[in-house]
Amino acid sequence: MDDATPAEVYLRYLQCLNDRRWTDLGEFVSADVVHNGRPFGLAGYRAMLEGDVAAIPDLQFSAELVVTDHEFVASRLIFTCTPGRTFLGLEPTGARITFSEHVFYRFHKSVIAEVWSLIDRSAIVDQMT
Amino acid sequence: MDDATPAEVYLRYLQCLNDRRWTDLGEFVSADVVHNGRPFGLAGYRAMLEGDVAAIPDLQFSAELVVTDHEFVASRLIFTCTPGRTFLGLEPTGARITFSEHVFYRFHKSVIAEVWSLIDRSAIVDQMT
Numbered sequence: 476m477d478d479a480t481p482a483e484v485y486l487r488y489l490q491c492l493n494d495r496r497w498t499d500l501g502e503f504v505s506a507d508v509v510h511n512g513r514p515f516g517l518a519g520y521r522a523m524l525e526g527d528v529a530a531i532p533d534l535q536f537s538a539e540l541v542v543t544d545h546e547f548v549a550s551r552l553i554f555t556c557t558p559g560r561t562f563l564g565l566e567p568t569g570a571r572i573t574f575s576e577h578v579f580y581r582f583h584k585s586v587i588a589e590v591w592s593l594i595d596r597s598a599i600v601d602q603m604t
Numbered sequence: 605m606d607d608a609t610p611a612e613v614y615l616r617y618l619q620c621l622n623d624r625r626w627t628d629l630g631e632f633v634s635a636d637v638v639h640n641g642r643p644f645g646l647a648g649y650r651a652m653l654e655g656d657v658a659a660i661p662d663l664q665f666s667a668e669l670v671v672t673d674h675e676f677v678a679s680r681l682i683f684t685c686t687p688g689r690t691f692l693g694l695e696p697t698g699a700r701i702t703f704s705e706h707v708f709y710r711f712h713k714s715v716i717a718e719v720w721s722l723i724d725r726s727a728i729v730d731q732m733t
Contacts, residue, residue: 515718527645540708540720542671542678549671549678551708551720577706577722579680580671591680593706 482543482584485550488587491538497527512576529559539575549571552576558603563596565603571604610711611672614679617716618665624657626650633714638718659689668704681705692725694709694732701731 479487488503506517515523528534533556540551553575558567574595581589609614617632635646657663662685669680682704686704687696703724710718 506717540678542673542676542708544671544673547670547671549706575720575722577678577708577720579671579678579706580702588717591704591706593704593724595722595726 476532479512479585480543481546481548481580481585484585484587485541485543485548485580486493486538489538492536493522495527500524500538503586504540505583505586508587509589511592529563531556531558533557538563548580548582550580552578562603563594563599565599568603570602574598574600574602605607608714610674610675610677610709611670612674613661613711613714613716614670614677614709615667616662618667621665622652626654629653634712634715637716640721656691659691660685660687662686675711677709677711679707679709681707691732692723692728694728697729697732701728703727703731 484503491499491503500516500521501517504517505518508517508520510517510523513519524598535556536555537553538550539553540549542549544545553573555571555573558565559567560567576592576594578586578593579591615655620628620632628644629650633646633649637644637646637649639649639652642648663683664685667679668682669678670681671678682702684696684700684702686700687694688698704727705721705723707722708720711714
């Protein structure tokens, strides 16, 4: 895996999430990963993702734009999904929603070491209230 | 300017914004630029920026992360500033705030042709209310 580019690892990481292969997450994410300044580690990062999927069972990670260099991946993700439980403090309405996330990932030794994520919460609020 | 890389043009574009050289904006931004799906054109794009700076006179555009390829620039901007007028519908408090913006820029013929921007509005709301 050490020869893989960040872009290659990233696309396999998204497939891992979409397949819900949580036990494989360590192939793509560092044991001491940091997310938005929070030192989650792999277990905390996995718990966050499992929580998202528990709230939104049909959540699929789909990259509309991926920009990458030797160390970073920047991705614009588009989600079209149906929250089934409370998500970001909002109650599900049963309706499908669509929103974007803009994420920067810093890679170290071919795995994701740090993540900076912004979600379009305003779009979610508009569609869930 | 046609030989410049997107990264080079982008850094000059940020300097142009920080210098408030609005009449130079067309060197960096396409006449028919699109922002978050809205066909602003250069005049509408300039009006948006001038509006932001009118609301926040000390606004400085500072890129913490820039990821780039031959066509795209992805940038994590960090703003530390003092809103002086209503901004995003929020009344100024006189206090300095800090927030991030994650932006993707598609370049065409060495100028910015399309922009996808997400601002951390939650952070702004937390600091202005």
